[in-house]
Amino acid sequence: YCLSPSPSILQTYACTVHGDLNISVFEINIMELPVKDNQSVQYCFYPGNISFLLETKLYMCLYIFSALTVLLTVSGNLFVIISISHFKQLHTPANVVVVSLAVADFLIGLIIMPFQFSSAIESCWYFGDKLCTCLNGLYLFLTSASVSSLVFISLDRYLAVCNPFFYNAKVTIYKTVFIVLLSWLSSLWYILAYMNSDGNYIRRDCVGDCYFVFTAAWGLADLFCTFILPFSIMTCLYARIIMIASRHAKAINFVIEKENSTQNRKSKIPKSEKKAAKTLGIVVAIFMLCWLPYLLMTVVLEYIPYASKALNQYHDGLGFISLINSGLNPIIYALFYPWFRKSLKIMLSCKIFSPGTSTLNLFPNSICTCSCGCDRSQLLHLVSCGM
Known part of the structure; x- marks a missing residue:
């Protein structure tokens, strides 16, 4: 007990x-x-x-690391939410999806992480069965919403690069808000179906433990919906984006060379291509590195019983790593971009409370004629501008 x-x-x-x-x-x-x-x-x-x-020093190190992770996740995502909400220049369809991702990750850091980290470190659940059920359901819901936001961000990039005229004409803030709300409702419906359908999950009534076990059918369905399908979609879209970006860069460079344009403008295209490829590669790699080990371990423990005894001790540790993905998302999607760094300085210096800051230009050194802060003719920049 x-x-x-x-x-x-x-x-x-x-x-x-x-x-x-x-x-x-x-x-x-x-x-x-x-x-x-x-x-x-x-x-x-x-x-x-x-x-x-565990030795006292190890306990202290684990709790300090957990506290720093929670602080980074909560503060990082909160900064993203405040930045996009406050500065009118950032009120774009793409940033609506970024806020959706930040809200999901913020709630994971604020509500889920403290309990999960404590349970993983102590190897014991002290908070009761009701809270266990609520937190597991909420965690699945927020994780599903976070993953769907990642997919929508990749889809936004794809439309902006591959069909920019359609993107500028048809993709609006109100339509994006509707799609985001629909994705959240779909995630909620999925979790409610999972939690309330008879026989879809097994509640292991072990005292001092808190986790649910998928049945074989739901386990495969959840693996497909939460990892295989979104990862496949993002990989295909990002590969297509890089191909189109490379094609645009070559076409623009050819026109620039033909018209004998300045060397300064010519040098910007490859730099943007490199930045776009790097950022999108990090997105896919971090998502895969954080979630793949945990999901593979879950499948192994479910379908290879004789391996459970040897591997079960590592399951919570891998779950620990998957949680960290919520803290890395603000860095991947926001910290790499100049507008976030400038807005962060304004917030930390408390200048955000000054009148008129909501209309500040966060892209002073760039040509900003479209909603995302980039020149419409520079299609490649749609990938790497302030989302």
Whole structure:
């Protein structure tokens, strides 16, 4: 039984599900340890041969790292939300999707991360079954909304580069808001269907534990919807964007050379192409690196029972890494762009409270004639401008 910590009892447990009967087995091994003042504590650890208490220094390092991760995630996404909401120049269809992503990641950092990190470090859930159910459902919902926002950002880039006339004429803020709200409602519907349909998930009623187990059908469906499909879409769209951007760069360079334009303008095209390719490559790579190990481990634990005992101890650690993706998104999608750095300086210096700051020009050194801050003729810049 997993209770609040105290210094004298070491508790380990194992929870398994057998066959189709969904029988939970709970094993407890308690070892009395001598401690000053005759105090006692109970610790929970993963099943297997792990039977040690983490050193105090390691606990402190893990909690400090967790606190910094939460702070980075919450503050980073909050800065993105405030920047785009406050500065009118950033009120564009593309930035509506960026705000959607930032809101999902902000809520993950504010609500989900503290409980998940604490549970992972302590190897025990201290917050009750009701909160466990609510947080698991909320986490699945926010993760789904975050992934859908990533897909919409890649789709926005694709339309801006491959069909710029359609993008400028048809893609509006109101239409984008409607699509974003629809994606959030779809994510909510998916999670409610998962949580409320009989037989779609198994609640492992192990004391001191908090997680749900997908059935085989829902496990494959969730893997397809949360990783395989969005990753495939983003990869295809980004590959197409890079191809089109390269083609545009060559065409523009050919026209520039033919018209004997200045060398200064000529040199900007390859630089923008390189920046676009780098940023989009980071987007795909970070998403894959953060989520692929965790999802693969989940599949292995579900379909290879004999591997569960050896690998289960690493599952929460990989989940820890997947959570960090929410803190990296503001860096990937915002910190690389000049408008965010300038707006961040304005916020940190408290100048944001001054009258008239909402109409400041965040692109003073660029040609800004379209909604995203780029010249319409420079199609390649649509990829790398302020989203």
